Amino acid sequence: MTPSAATRPLHVLVLGGDGIGPEVTAQALRVLRHMQAKYALPMQIEEQPYGNATWRATGSLMPAATHAAVDRTDAVLFGAVDSLDRAGMPAEERARGSLLSLRRRLGLFANLRPVRTERALDEVSPFKPRTLAGVDLVFVRELSGGVYYGEPRGIERDADGRRRGINTHIYDEDQIIRAARFAFALARGRRGVLTSVDKANVMEAGALWRQVVTALHHDEFRDVKLDHMLADTCGLMLNRDPKRFDVILTDNLFGDVLSDAAAGMAGSLGMLPSGSLSVPKPDGRRRALYEPVHGSAPDIAGKGVANPLAAILSVALLLRWSAGVEAAAREVEAAVTAALDAGARSADIALAGEPALGTEAMGDAVLARL
């Protein structure tokens, strides 16, 4: 019999990955271990190698031991992948070890990307303080489908020998319902407003998306206010009137692009965390993966200057969604705010001429407040 989630320690698998991934994850892990001790959380933490350096050393992006750990874990704490630095890597290895196959293997479908603004960073953001004040939104990015996974895909030659790249954007209604139900329920527990974002005007999958979300709203969530918005308009509204948003439900590709675009509000991509969830397993737990929204940042990797706050805030999401300890999650978020209020700044969120802290010193600034 599967031990119940209440009796089995939460297994957390740490995969630092590439570039700044290991640097920011090291700070996130310090915070996780601190909170584990402080709240006496039943948690088993395991680190495993993953990424391009692992491939160079072992011939595998994700060696067998890492694969096995993925199969038994409840929650992955992930750093970043560099999917561009893979010259010479066989296509099967890329596919086998990719972040997309990891997400699929874990059954992740709901990618939460909260965007909050910090008053201390008003000057850093290109937006006006009056636009930023009170921004508190969360993307629910559908993570299992769309153009990321649709078949056929590939680069082929047409009859004239010209190459063409092919990707296919597909959503079935079960995928839409699953993500939408999650997003409606989330909105119900927040300010009760869901904005569903699609391109129903040009894409059949978008038209279906809109129909399915509308029907689900009618059948199960009439107490939530539903708005539909085209994805390009959403891009505009995110910088004109971001306060109008509470929960934004959207597909895999639009969610990827729009969440990076929203990072400007938070002052830096180095500020945005994310958490991705599966449907509940038989023991009641959802499998999950927590990672910063940003990537491996090759331009600053190895210098010890990356901002670890997105990774640390991803730990807050782990504490909330996988460990179920809301108080601990809030404490981490409050410690980040307090560190910023006290002037702690990594280079990406420092004003010109302002002294900047390195990655570890930013971790220290948060830990000092926990």
Ligand SMILES: NC(=O)c1ccc[n+]([C@@H]2O[C@H](COP(=O)([O-])OP(=O)(O)OC[C@H]3O[C@@H](n4cnc5c(N)ncnc54)[C@H](O)[C@@H]3O)[C@@H](O)[C@H]2O)c1
């Ligand atoms: N989930 C992921 O692992 C993930 C996400 C996005 C991109 N990527 C991969 O990362 C690689 C690089 O992509 P990119 O450069 O377009 O995007 P990126 O997110 O790595 O970096 C974009 C810009 O933001 C800066 N930045 C990002 N995170 C930062 C942090 N924590 N502190 C300070 N500055 C930070 C970088 O220095 C860079 O200037 C690519 O191979 C891409 O596929 C991975």
Ligand SMILES: CC(C)[C@H](C(=O)O)[C@@H](O)C(=O)O
């Ligand atoms: C690295 C890449 C596959 C990934 C995505 O597009 O999902 C990244 O951009 C993200 O935002 O997590």
Ligand SMILES: [Mg+2]
């Ligand atoms: Mg992205």
